[in-house]
Amino acid sequence: MSVEETLKPLFKEIETLKPNFIERLKTAVSIPSVSGDESLRPRVFEMADFLKRELTKLGAHDIQLRDLGIQPPPVNDPSLKLPPIVLARYGDDSSKKTVLVYGHYDVQPALKEDGWSTDPFTLKEIDGKLYGRGSTDDKGPVMGWLNAIEAHRQSGVEFPVNLVMCFEGMEESGSLGLEELIQKEAKKYFNGVDAVCISDNYWLGTKKPVLTYGLRGCNYYQIKVQGPGADLHSGVFGGIIHEPMTDLISVMGKLVDSKGKILIPGVSEMVAPVTDKEDEIYEKIEFDVDELNSAAGSDTAIYQDKKQILMHRWRFPSLSLHGIEGAFSGGGAKTVIPAKVTGKFSIRTVPDMDSAKLDKLVFKYIEEQFAKLKSPNTFKVELIHDGNYWISDPFNENFTAAKKATKLVWGVEPDLTREGGSIPITLTFQDELHTSVLLLPMGMGDDGAHSINEKLNTSNYVNGVKTLASYLHYYGAGEK
Amino acid sequence: MSVEETLKPLFKEIETLKPNFIERLKTAVSIPSVSGDESLRPRVFEMADFLKRELTKLGAHDIQLRDLGIQPPPVNDPSLKLPPIVLARYGDDSSKKTVLVYGHYDVQPALKEDGWSTDPFTLKEIDGKLYGRGSTDDKGPVMGWLNAIEAHRQSGVEFPVNLVMCFEGMEESGSLGLEELIQKEAKKYFNGVDAVCISDNYWLGTKKPVLTYGLRGCNYYQIKVQGPGADLHSGVFGGIIHEPMTDLISVMGKLVDSKGKILIPGVSEMVAPVTDKEDEIYEKIEFDVDELNSAAGSDTAIYQDKKQILMHRWRFPSLSLHGIEGAFSGGGAKTVIPAKVTGKFSIRTVPDMDSAKLDKLVFKYIEEQFAKLKSPNTFKVELIHDGNYWISDPFNENFTAAKKATKLVWGVEPDLTREGGSIPITLTFQDELHTSVLLLPMGMGDDGAHSINEKLNTSNYVNGVKTLASYLHYYGAGEK
Ligand SMILES: [Zn+2]
Numbered sequence: 001m002s003v004e005e006t007l008k009p010l011f012k013e014i015e016t017l018k019p020n021f022i023e024r025l026k027t028a029v030s031i032p033s034v035s036g037d038e039s040l041r042p043r044v045f046e047m048a049d050f051l052k053r054e055l056t057k058l059g060a061h062d063i064q065l066r067d068l069g070i071q072p073p074p075v076n077d078p079s080l081k082l083p084p085i086v087l088a089r090y091g092d093d094s095s096k097k098t099v100l101v102y103g104h105y106d107v108q109p110a111l112k113e114d115g116w117s118t119d120p121f122t123l124k125e126i127d128g129k130l131y132g133r134g135s136t137d138d139k140g141p142v143m144g145w146l147n148a149i150e151a152h153r154q155s156g157v158e159f160p161v162n163l164v165m166c167f168e169g170m171e172e173s174g175s176l177g178l179e180e181l182i183q184k185e186a187k188k189y190f191n192g193v194d195a196v197c198i199s200d201n202y203w204l205g206t207k208k209p210v211l212t213y214g215l216r217g218c219n220y221y222q223i224k225v226q227g228p229g230a231d232l233h234s235g236v237f238g239g240i241i242h243e244p245m246t247d248l249i250s251v252m253g254k255l256v257d258s259k260g261k262i263l264i265p266g267v268s269e270m271v272a273p274v275t276d277k278e279d280e281i282y283e284k285i286e287f288d289v290d291e292l293n294s295a296a297g298s299d300t301a302i303y304q305d306k307k308q309i310l311m312h313r314w315r316f317p318s319l320s321l322h323g324i325e326g327a328f329s330g331g332g333a334k335t336v337i338p339a340k341v342t343g344k345f346s347i348r349t350v351p352d353m354d355s356a357k358l359d360k361l362v363f364k365y366i367e368e369q370f371a372k373l374k375s376p377n378t379f380k381v382e383l384i385h386d387g388n389y390w391i392s393d394p395f396n397e398n399f400t401a402a403k404k405a406t407k408l409v410w411g412v413e414p415d416l417t418r419e420g421g422s423i424p425i426t427l428t429f430q431d432e433l434h435t436s437v438l439l440l441p442m443g444m445g446d447d448g449a450h451s452i453n454e455k456l457n458t459s460n461y462v463n464g465v466k467t468l469a470s471y472l473h474y475y476g477a478g479e480k
Numbered sequence: 481m482s483v484e485e486t487l488k489p490l491f492k493e494i495e496t497l498k499p500n501f502i503e504r505l506k507t508a509v510s511i512p513s514v515s516g517d518e519s520l521r522p523r524v525f526e527m528a529d530f531l532k533r534e535l536t537k538l539g540a541h542d543i544q545l546r547d548l549g550i551q552p553p554p555v556n557d558p559s560l561k562l563p564p565i566v567l568a569r570y571g572d573d574s575s576k577k578t579v580l581v582y583g584h585y586d587v588q589p590a591l592k593e594d595g596w597s598t599d600p601f602t603l604k605e606i607d608g609k610l611y612g613r614g615s616t617d618d619k620g621p622v623m624g625w626l627n628a629i630e631a632h633r634q635s636g637v638e639f640p641v642n643l644v645m646c647f648e649g650m651e652e653s654g655s656l657g658l659e660e661l662i663q664k665e666a667k668k669y670f671n672g673v674d675a676v677c678i679s680d681n682y683w684l685g686t687k688k689p690v691l692t693y694g695l696r697g698c699n700y701y702q703i704k705v706q707g708p709g710a711d712l713h714s715g716v717f718g719g720i721i722h723e724p725m726t727d728l729i730s731v732m733g734k735l736v737d738s739k740g741k742i743l744i745p746g747v748s749e750m751v752a753p754v755t756d757k758e759d760e761i762y763e764k765i766e767f768d769v770d771e772l773n774s775a776a777g778s779d780t781a782i783y784q785d786k787k788q789i790l791m792h793r794w795r796f797p798s799l800s801l802h803g804i805e806g807a808f809s810g811g812g813a814k815t816v817i818p819a820k821v822t823g824k825f826s827i828r829t830v831p832d833m834d835s836a837k838l839d840k841l842v843f844k845y846i847e848e849q850f851a852k853l854k855s856p857n858t859f860k861v862e863l864i865h866d867g868n869y870w871i872s873d874p875f876n877e878n879f880t881a882a883k884k885a886t887k888l889v890w891g892v893e894p895d896l897t898r899e900g901g902s903i904p905i906t907l908t909f910q911d912e913l914h915t916s917v918l919l920l921p922m923g924m925g926d927d928g929a930h931s932i933n934e935k936l937n938t939s940n941y942v943n944g945v946k947t948l949a950s951y952l953h954y955y956g957a958g959e960k
């Protein structure tokens with residue numbers, strides 16, 4: 001029997017179960033599992049318990065709520081416990097492939113007073129849209145995996161793979177403890193994983209489903225310039241000492257031009273050339289400058305054509321100046337000469353930029369620029385954070401299965417997208433489990449994850465369950 | 481009888497009264513009249529009452545505690561009352577000249593925990609230095625005028641002028657209400673004033689007394705650059721929109737070079753040329769680069785020779801970059817693209833810079849620099865505060881009297897100094913009363929006004945009383 005034939009009764013069952021699925025999401029949304037709010041930490045644990053209950057009911061086994069210990073500082077409550085990582089398996093057939101699925105059960109903060117039209121923790125369906133905090137990020141997709149199991153059980157369709165589930169409760173707060181767990185469990189709980197699927201991002205727009213095969217990395221730097229022993233009054237010292245702000249602003253002004261061009265020599269030379277195959281991918285994607293302008297809330301786009309915009313968001317590096325620590329940052333007029341100022345900027349990295357080589361280029365260039373000033377102020381440039389870019393082959397078995405699933409459910413080929421930001425855990429899964437990672441989003445570009453009135457279209461929720469299930473079937477049908 | 485003969489018994493009396501003078505200052509310092517701390521406002525009023533009591537005892541007349549009403553926002557307590565301006569007269573002889581003396585009876589905040597070696601509100605004499613908050617700024621000088629009256633009364637030496645006293649209680653908090661009062665009373669309480677003497681600054685160093693004849697002004701500007709509707713994530717938008725920070729830093733980087741040279745065309749052309757007479761003044765002043773380095777707490781002086789340092793502090797303009805409002809200013813790494821950023825800088829002004837003309841040059845230059853960026857972001861540059869420079873003829877009758885007094889008491893000619901900062905009220909007195917204003921300091925450059933362990937040398941306090949009194953005698957002896 002073909003995969004499509006197998007899926008027919010499953011899809012029928014999914015339609016039947018739609019009210020159950022919405023009810024499951026409603027219960028999940030009703031638990032305000034805000035990881036960033038210490039006072040709500042018990043509710044994050046409650047959400048883990050809810051998952052355990054649901055997984056047990058659905059016949060999952062080896063369910064573990066992994067204790068991650070105490071949350072490291074800065075915290076208000078020094079004995080604050082980290083929420084557990086929920087691990088579970090469904091199916092244990094050595095003749096089948098094994099797919100690890102990742103999601104997170106914590107959410108961003110939300111208050112009705114922030115401007116929500118409905119109570120953020122009461123899932124409400126209006127005009128085919130399910131409003132509520134976590135509906136799309138990431139409780140909808142997490143429930144999606146549970147719903148897929150339920151649909152199989154109810155329809156009697158055989159589950160096509162061994163499923164390993166990994167749901168964390170600290171994603172919105174830095175994924176504390178996750179990387180260590182993946183490293184530790186690579187050869188244990190996650191042993192034998194053939195592919196990883198993460199459903200925690202979004203379509204590019206609202207019309208076409210996507211698969212995501214790349215993320216930019218980020219190297220974050222700071223430039224410290226220090227002069228006087230303490231902040232000085234500009235009336236007394238203005239004009240007679242070398243002011244740290246003058247030096248810092250001068251150096252920061254030489255990093256990037258108004259058009260976004262990085263002025264540090266050697267950086268663009270590290271960027272992988274655009275291939276014909278890649279060029280074709282961009283050609284097909286649905287997107288235009290109006291979508292960018294509306295997302296930015298302004299008419300300040302550097303590029304006007306689709307391909308340039310998307311390439312510069314996804315596959316070219318960028319440099320942003322974020323701010324200055326130690327300078328006057330309040331309202332009004334303060335005549336201070338700041339004694340010690342720290343400029344912050346970051347570079348979004350892409351293939352084939354080598355992070356360590358980039359650091360060297362950055363340090364060398366900035367040191368040269370500072371040397372030109374012949375300033376007696378002390379100066380230091382340093383990397384304070386980095387996360388590598390991630391790129392996958394979007395034509396491999398994992399992506400091909402997801403492509404077929406999307407085509408079957410939505411009737412169109414998905415666009416192949418990247419994202420400009422980083423999801424560091426993607427790379428960790430790929431590197432630690434030595435396997436392909438696929439980003440398979442459920443929601444749309446206008447879902448408003450992290451903002452008010454977060455929503456997930458009901459059709460995306462239901463078709464999402466079908467897509468996730470189909471993906472497992474297509475992937476499971478391939479050679480083991 | 482010569483002025484010097486007249487002063488002999490007065491000086492003797494001042495030595496005799498030294499314990500009384502110290503006791504008077506001790507009582508004044510014991511009242512924590514911190515104008516910047518709302519919770520201490522009753523103590524500021526208490527200090528005004530103390531002045532009234534002392535002035536009454538000393539035979540002053542027409543003593544008025546001028547009610548200035550409610551303090552305008554921002555305040556925590558919307559019904560917070562401003563402390564009164566204390567007005568008083570001593571002597572009312574139409575054949576004598578009239579001298580207005582100004583001082584302030586409020587002080588900077590001080591806490592033992594800030595690092596004071598002694599309790600800041602208990603005047604303590606150690607090794608010839610009187611430690612305590614307000615000892616030098618400005619309770620010492622204010623008590624100085626009262627002490628001068630007392631010495632005349634005790635010695636029977638005739639008071640040489642009619643004295644008009646104006647003591648305010650909000651100097652450390654913006655002199656709220658003072659300018660209005662001076663304007664209102666110019667032709668009333670202050671009618672007939674021949675000269676003004678302000679004792680609220682310091683010697684340049686610690687070896688030679690000074691008279692101060694100039695203050696720089698200050699024009700404070702801000703540059704607003706606005707792009708996106710809200711702060712954006714650099715992962716998503718970095719490289720595809722014109723970032724306001726890039727534009728702002730670029731423009732701010734073109735205002736001043738690392739050596740303090742203002743890059744705005746036309747500004748230096750407005751500066752009055754150095755005259756031979758002025759050059760001579762600088763030649764004689766005691767100062768060296770070590771004093772600057774020790775005051776700045778660093779070895780970052782632009783100029784190494786005395787004349788260049790002092791001229792650039794006092795009689796040349798300077799431009800300082802103070803900071804940026806709206807950018808990331810915290811610790812750590814935040815990948816934000818700030819949507820709206822406001823850069824702050826100010827220019828210290830000197831003769832013969834015209835404030836309005838300067839504004840035009842600044843606006844034009846910055847607009848040109850921004851235009852070169854061809855950025856679609858919105859942009860605005862504006863003046864948010866200005867105060868004019870002040871300059872006096874240091875060879876006029878008022879200064880000449882002070883010069884003779886200083887020479888008599890200290891045995892040396894005072895250095896003629898300016899200051900780099902502004903004391904806006906100086907100019908107000910000069911303009912409203914159409915008279916010469918003299919800045920006649922009592923304390924030394926190392927007194928630590930506004931910092932911990934503020935002190936006034938006992939010899940400066942006692943010789944200061946002699947100097948103030950002698951000044952009145954020399955000035956009173958001149959043609960009316
Ligand atoms: Zn998420």
Ligand SMILES: [Zn+2]
Nearest residue numbers: 137172449450
């Ligand atoms: Zn999220």
Ligand SMILES: [Zn+2]
Nearest residue numbers: 617618651680
């Ligand atoms: Zn003062």
Ligand SMILES: [Zn+2]
Nearest residue numbers: 617652929930
């Ligand atoms: Zn002061």
